[in-house]
Amino acid sequence: MDIAGLIRAIVTPLVAHPEAIEIRPHETEEYMAFDLTVAPDDVGRVIGKQGRVAQAIRTIVYAVKSPYSKRVRLNILDAKQPSK
Secondary structure (H helix, E strand, O other), X not given: OOHHHXXXXXXXXXXXXXXXXXXXXXXXXXXXXXXXXXXXXXXXXXXXXHHHHHHHHHHHHHHOXXXXXXXXXXXXEOOOOXXX
8 A cells, every 4th residue: 555645545535736745654662654745725724623634534544555665654744844
């Protein structure tokens, strides 16, 4: 299963600027992390009221069988934040 493709498929219909979606995978000691960045005016759409949309996205992503030996983590970054 392509986790980055799954994230893109879920997020694209939610945002006004799908061309601004960036997904950067990187590995940490504990997780295979995916950093999601969207246009600044789309961040609220992806997070949702009280984080409900973000939690729903994470629930789907975490439930999918991963090809990685580590757990998957989805980070939704503010476009103004420098990535780590």
